[in-house]
Amino acid sequence: xxxxxxxxxxxxxxxxxxxxxxxxxxxxxxxxxxxxxxxxxxxxxxxxxxxxxxxxxxxxxxxxxxxxxxxxxxxxxxxxxxxxxxxxxxxxxxxxxxxxxxxxxxxxxxxxxxxxxxxxxxxxxxxxxxxxxxxxxxxxxxxxxxxxxxxxxxxxxxxxxxxxxxxxxxxxxxxxxxxxxx
Numbered sequence: 001x002x003x004x005x006x007x008x009x010x011x012x013x014x015x016x017x018x019x020x021x022x023x024x025x026x027x028x029x030x031x032x033x034x035x036x037x038x039x040x041x042x043x044x045x046x047x048x049x050x051x052x053x054x055x056x057x058x059x060x061x062x063x064x065x066x067x068x069x070x071x072x073x074x075x076x077x078x079x080x081x082x083x084x085x086x087x088x089x090x091x092x093x094x095x096x097x098x099x100x101x102x103x104x105x106x107x108x109x110x111x112x113x114x115x116x117x118x119x120x121x122x123x124x125x126x127x128x129x130x131x132x133x134x135x136x137x138x139x140x141x142x143x144x145x146x147x148x149x150x151x152x153x154x155x156x157x158x159x160x161x162x163x164x165x166x167x168x169x170x171x172x173x174x175x176x177x178x179x180x181x182x
Contacts, residue, residue: 035144035161098123157177
């Protein structure tokens with residue numbers, strides 16, 4: 001009886017694991033497809049103008065910000081959308097634009113209203129450095145890609161799809177783990 005119960009438990013675990021892997025792959029491919037379509041809406045020459053926090057006040061940043069939010073609003077499963085560029089340092093990227101960051105937004109909103117400004121509530125600005133060992137970002141500079149596993153950073157646990165914008169930028173689109181598993 002114990003061996004049968006153990007066998008059922010193992011089978012349940014294997015089926016659950018396999019289901020989750022297939023789900024991550026399907027979601028990654030969907031996010032990658034959205035990223036490919038969305039990346040075509042951005043011009044590298046516009047992004048080149050965005051280097052410093054004060055550049056968020058430029059009309060070009062406002063255009064990029066609006067485009068990213070239109071993309072997210074058209075795809076309700078998207079949690080985060082952003083544009084990064086590589087730096088000279090290994091695994092260090094620089095934010096160019098983010099759908100949740102603008103000069104008129106408070107960079108320290110207490111989103112969950114618990115009185116504490118947690119890292120997950122940290123807003124970003126143009127030029128902010130971001131450390132990531134996410135291999136799909138590097139691949140995404142040359143061709144569309146997605147994470148094969150969950151990525152974890154201060155903003156949460158996500159599956160990411162990416163696509164190049166020109167030859168020096170990558171558009172990232174994330175779906176949170178809570179959306180993946182539901």
